[in-house]
Amino acid sequence: MNTNQKIKFVAVLLTLVVLFGLTAIAQEDDADQRYTIEVVTNPDFAPYEYLVSEEYEGIDMDIWKAIAQALDCNVNFNVMDFDSIINAIEAGRFDVGASGFTVTEERKEQINFSTTYSTAHQVALVLKDSPLANAKTADELMNKSVAVESGTTGYYLAADVFGEENVTPYNTYTDVIQGLVSGYDQFAVLDDLVAESFADKYGTLKILDVSIPGDEIEEYAFTINKQNVQMLQYTNRAMEYLQGMGVIDDIFAYYASINYDPEQVGYFSAHPEKLAEIDVVVKYQPTDKYTIQVATNPDFPPYDYTVSGDYEGIDMDIWKAIGYVLDCNINFNFMEFDSIINAIQTGRYEVGASGFTVTDERKEMINFSNTYAVAHQNVLMLKDSPLATATSWEELQNVLVAVESGTTGYYLAADVFGDSYVYPYNTYTDVIESVLTKYSAFAVLDDLVAISYVEAHPDELMILDVELPGAEEEQYAFVFNKSNTELLGYTNKAMTYLEEKGIIDDIYAYYASISYDPEVEGYFSAHPEALKKLEVLVHYVPGQMKETVQVATNPDFPPYDYMVSSSFEGIDMDIWKALGKTLDFDVNFNYMEFDSIINAIESKKFNVGASGFTVTEERKEMINFSETYAVAYQKVLMLKDSPLATATSWEDLKNVTIAVESGTTGYYLAADDFGDSYVHPYNTYTEVVQSVLSGHDAYAILDDLVAVSYVEAHPDELFILEVALPGAEAEEYAFVFNKADTRLLEYINTAMIYLKDTGVIDDIFAYYGSISYDPEVVGYFSAHPEALAAIQVIDHYTAEDPGSGTEGKGWLESFWDEIIKNFVEKDRYQLIIMGLQNTVYITIIGLALGLLIGILSAIVRSFHDLRGNFKILNAIVKVYITIIRGTPLLVQLLIIYFIVFASSGLNSIIIAGIAFGINSGAYVAEIVRAGINAVPKGQLEAAESLGMNFNMAMFTVILPQAIRNILPALCNEGISLLKETSIAGYIGIVDVTKAAMLIRSQTYSAFVPLIGVALIYLVIVLILQYLVGILERRLNDAYR
Template sequence: MKKKLFSVLAIIMMLSAAGCSSDNNSKVVESIDDLPGASIGVQLGTTGDIYASDYEAPEYGSTVERFNKVTDAVQALKQGKIDCVIADEQPAIASIENEASLVILDEPFALEDYAMVVAKDNDALLEDINGALAELQADGTVDSIIANYIGDATKGKSPYVIPEGTTYENGTLVVATNAAFKPYEFYEGNDIVGIDIDIIRAIGDKLHMNIEIEDMEFDAIINAVSSHKADVGIAGMTMTEERAKSINFSSPYVTSKQVMIVKGNNSSAVEASFIAKIKQNFVENDRWIYILSGLKNTLIIALCAVILGVFIGFLVGVVRVTHDKAGKLPILNTICKAYLTIIRGTPAMIQLLIIYYVVFQSVNVSKILVAVIAFAINSGAYVAEIMRGGIMSVDNGQTEAGRSLGLSYRQTMIYIILPQAIKNVLPALANEFITLIKETSICGYIGLMDLTRGGDIIRSQTYEAFLPLIAVAIIYLIIVEILTVLVGKWEKSLRKSER
C-alpha cells in the first residue's frame, strides 16, 4: 500500500511540474465579433449559459462548454481547452485575481439585473422581502454593503452591522445559495459571506427572522425554492423571462454585466512553487477543515448506507430465492422485482434528487439522513442480487441435507445456506461498499458537504483545480486501500475456519 501511495505522489509531482500545454488550434478572442467559431466556457444554468447558447446555432458554429463553477471554466481557459469564458463581472474579476495570463475584455457582453427568487405560491413572503429591500435601498444599506466588497477605495470599510434591538421572533428564513460566486457569496473560513449574504441578512433583520444559509449547486436553487426546501434563493441570479415561468423574482437589488475572460499576452507570469500551492490550498485560512468535514460526512453516510443497504438487500434476496426455489411469496417477489428494475435502471443522482425534492418535499429532515436513505435504497438493489447469486451458488445438496435432518426451510436457510453464501459473496459485498463510498460524491447536488464538495469549496476560493482534486482523489484511494486490506484479512480468517 505504501509503495502505491508513493508512486501516486511521484506522478502528482511530475504532472504539477510539467503543467498543461495550450491547444495550438485555439482561436484568439478579442471582441464579441470573434465569438463565432470559438469554444466558449460558461457556468451551467447562468445567464452567460443562456446568452452563449445562441452561438451554438449553425450560422455561428461555436461550441459551448458548460461547467458547474466559473472557476472550472477559468481553469479550462488557462489550460487552453476553451477560447474564452463568459461570466458575471465581479466573479470574473475575482477568478482571475491571481492569474496574470488571463484578462477581461473591456467590451461588456450584456447587462443584467440581479434579484432574489421566491416560490410562485408564496406571495406574502415576496411582498415582505420587496418591502424590506426597498427600505434598505432607500436608507443606503444596500449601497454600503456593495461598497464593502467592491472597489479598492471602499472594500472592507463598511461591514453590515445588525441594528441594535433587533429581535427574531418571526422564525427562520431558509436561504438557498451557491457559495462559489465571489464577491456575492463565498466561503470565509467556515462561514458563507458576500454581498448577497449581507443583503439577505439585512432583510432578515428587517423582518425579524433568523437566516439559515443552504449552499448547493447553482442549477438546484430554483428547484429548492419551488419545492419549499428553501424559502428564498439569492445567488447573483439574473431576472429572465424563462426563469419567471417557474419562480417569482423580487425587485432587483444590483445591476451587473456579463464579460468575457480571454488569454492575455503576459508571458512573464510567474508560476507559484508546488509547496506554495499546498500552503495556499490547504494551510491558509485552515482550508484543510473543508476536507476533514467532508470526509467525516462521507464516512458516516457510506457506513450507515451500507448497513441499511445490506439489510434491505438481504431481505429482497431471500424473498427472490424463496420464490425461485419454493415458489412461495409471489406478491412480495413481484414487488422486489419492480424495486430492482427501477433502482438498477436509474442513476443514483436522480434517485437522490427525487428522494430529497419529491419524497421529502414537505418534510424538513437532515440531509445526511436523506443521503443515507437514498444510497441505502440504491445499494440494497445491488446487494440483493449479490446475495441471491451467493445463495443460489450453494449446492442444492446442502438444502436437502438440512431438510433430511429435520430442519425447516427457514432453519436450513439460516444455519446452513446463508453462512456459506456470505463467504461466497464477501468480495462482491466489499466491492459494493467501495462503490458506495465513491458514489457519495454526488451529495453536493442537495447542498450536503461531502469529501468531494470540500475540495470544490477550496477550488472556489483558490481558483486552483489541480491540488484540491488530487487531494480528494488520494483520500478516496487511501480509504479503498484500507478496505481492501481489511476484507482480505477477513477472507483469510474465514478460510482458516473452514479447515
C-alpha cells in the first residue's frame, strides 16, 4: 500500500468515525427530547414493586416501562414511603404514583386514578409454628397483635375488625414481616399477592384460610394529580393499548410463573425483546390544560345539585360539554347562590353557573354567556297546604314565603308579597325544608327547580298553578367577570357549538327523562360516552397558553349546578364543559355561595358566574350576562302532608314562613309576595329543602327545575304546589361576567350560539330531563363524554389584559354613591333595622338563658366540689359543658334548628336564642365557677363559724364576691354572644349580618354593606363596654 492509499484509507476511516459520532449525538439529543415521566413508588411491595440489585422490578414497574415505551417517553422511578406518595402527587413533586394503590372514594377526592389493572383482597399471614397457624375464623385472631403497613387498606381493615389498640403500623412491608418473624406481632394483614410473595421468600410463613370481615375485592390503579388530566388521558390510552395487545396479561403471567419470588428479575429484565416489540402509540409531551373554575350552588336542581359529592345538573353538564369542546378542565366550586356573582366580580372564580337569570342589573357587574335555558318563577308548596287550592296570587298573601336569597324568586316574592312575608334562605335546600317543615307557606323558585324538588318530594310538594305578578320569562346564562371577556367569548363559542350539535338539548332531555330528580346523576355522569363524542373545537389557552376559565358556581342548584362524588354536574356545568371544548379552554368550577358570585365576578375573583343566574335589569348594572340558556319559573315546594298542600292560590300561602335561598329570584319573589318577615333566607338550597323537610318552614320558593330535582330526591315527602305567585315570571338564565371582560363575553356568546345551533344545550337539557333532574345522577357529559368529545372547537379563546380602564369618579364620591345605593335606595336601611331588632332579640334570649343555665351549672359543680353533693347532676353538667365547648356553635345551631326543634312551630328567633343560650351557658358556668373558686375558702369557713348554714353562706357571702370578680368576664361573654349571632342567617333569620348579605345580593356591592355592619357591631360593643366600665367603677366604690 503506497502513501496515497494510506492517506485515503485514514481519511475514510476518520470520516466513518465522525459520522458514527454525529449519529450517536443525534440519537442522544433525540433521547434527551423525550419527556421523562417521574414515577414515585415504594419498592417494598413485591410482586408489584421491589428491588433486585438496585434495579426496580415488579408488576407496576413493568407496566410503566411498557407505558413509557408506548408514549415514547423515558421513565424514572423514585422511592418514597407508601403513606407519603399521594401527598407528593398532590403537591406536584412527581407525575405518577405506582405502588398498588386501591381505588377508594376518599382518595378520589385528592387525586385521579388511572384505568384499573389488577384486583386484590386482604389476607392474614402468620408463622407456620404460630399457635394461630390453624385458625379458621377471624374470631380466633381477636385481641392479638397484628402488623400492617401504615396507610394501606390492610391497616384500615385491621383497625376496624381487630381494634386500633391491637394494630402495629409499620412504614414498610419489610418491617411488617420483620415484626411478624421476630415474634413481636402474632399475624399480619396484607394484600394477597404480596402475602404470597413473602411466603415464598420466607419458608416459615403461611397464609391463613380465614375470611376477614369487611374484606372486599379491591381494584388497583395508578395515582395522578387532579390537575394533570393530560397525563391521565395519555396513561389510560397507553394502558388500553397494552391491555388490548395482551402485554399486561403477559406481565402477570410471568410473575405467577416465578411464584412471585421477590429475588427474581422482572418481566422486561428477563425478556427485553418484549419491551422493544411495543409500538409507540402517541408521543407524550405535557402541555398545560386550562381549568375553568366554575362557582355554582348545587342546591338548584335540576340545574345544579350534587349526587354523592359529584356536581350534577343541567348547568354542570353544559359546563362539562363546554370544557370538553374547549379542551379544558372544569372545576366546580360550591358557593351560596347570592355570593356567586360577587365571587366572579372579585376574580375568585371565572364562571358562575347556577341558573343565573340574565338581567340588566347583573350585566353592569358581570358578563353573561349565551343563554342556555328559559325559566319561570313558580310557587312550590305542600300538597296538604291550606293554600294548595289557591287559583291566584292574591290568595297567597300574608303568609311566609320561602325563597333563596339573591334569586329572581326572592325579588319577585318581595315585590309581590312584601319583604315582611319573605324568608330569604341561603340555599334552595333551606327553602324547601322551610316549606316541608311548614315554616313557610310556600316557596317561589324557578320552574325546573320547583319540578326537581317536587320530584324529590312527590308525596309532599306540589307546584301551584298560580301566576305571580311581574313574573316574566327568564333566560339563564353563565356569569363571568367583566374583565374576563376572553373566557366569555370562548364559552359562548363553545355553547353555540353545543347547541348546534344538540348537546344542550340532550342534557335537558336527559334531565326531563329522570323527572328532574335531584338524586339521579347528571347527563354526562350517566352517559360519559356522550361527552367523548364532542369535538375539541379549539384549545382554550388565555394569554398564549390554554386558558383556564374560572367559573364561580353554587353547586346546590340542581339540575343546573350540583355535585356527584365531588364532581361538578348540572346544566350550567355541562354548558361550560361544552363551552370549554368549543373555545379550547380549561374550565375550573369554584364553589361559592350564590349571593356572593356576582360580587366575586365584579371583583375579578372569577371569570364567570354560572349558577342559574336570572337575567335582571338590576344585575345588568353590575355585571354582564351571556346569552341566555334556560328559562325558569319560581315554584312553591312543600311537604306533601303540609296543611298548605291543597292551596290553590298564593293567598292561601300567606302568614307562614317560607324557605328561600339568599339572593335568588325565589328570595325576592317571596319577599315581595309574602313580606320579609315571613321569609327565611338560607345560604344554600340544601338548607332550604332541609328547612321544609324538618317543618321549620311551610314551603320553599325556588326555580322550577331545581324544585323538580329536589322532589326527585325526596319523592315521598316533597311536591311542587301548582300555585302562581304574584310577580313570578318566566326567567332567563345566563352566565355572569365582569363588566370589563367584554372579550370573554363575546367569545362565550358566540360559543353559546354555536352550542344552541348545534343542539348541544338542548341535548344537555334533554339529558337532565331524561334523568328527571335527579341531583344524584352524574351530568350530561359525565354520562356521555363522547358527546363532549364530538363538540368541535370553533375558536381559540385567549384572554387579554383588560387595562386600567377610563378614569372614573373620585373614591370619596364613589364611596358616597355606594352608601346611597346600599342603604338609602329602595329603603334598604329597613333590612338593617329588621336585622338589628332580630339580633337584639336573639342576644337577649340567649344571654338570659345562658346566665340561668350557667349559674345553675356553676352552683351544682361548686356544691359538689365543696360538699360532694349532686353527684349525678354534676356528672350531667360536666358532660354538657364538654360537649358544648368541644363542638362548633354553628353545628349546634343547625342541630337544634333542624333536628331538636323540627316541626315544633316555635319562632326561629326563639329557637336561635335557645341555641345561643345553651352554648353560652357552658361558658358562663365555667366563668361563675372560677369566680366562686377565686373567693378564699376562709370566707366560707368564717361564715359557717358565725352560724350560717352552707346555702346561706354561699348566697350571701360567696356569690356576691364572686360576681364582682367575674363581672368583666361575664360582660365579655355577652359581647361575644352578640357577635356570634351573626351566624343566625344559616337558619334563615335576617340578623344584621344576613341583612348585609341580602343587600349585597341586591346591589352586588362587595364591601360597603359589610363595612356598615361592622360599624354597627363596633358601636354596640363600644356602648356596652362603656356601660360595663361604669358598673365596674360603682362596684369598686361599693367595696372600698
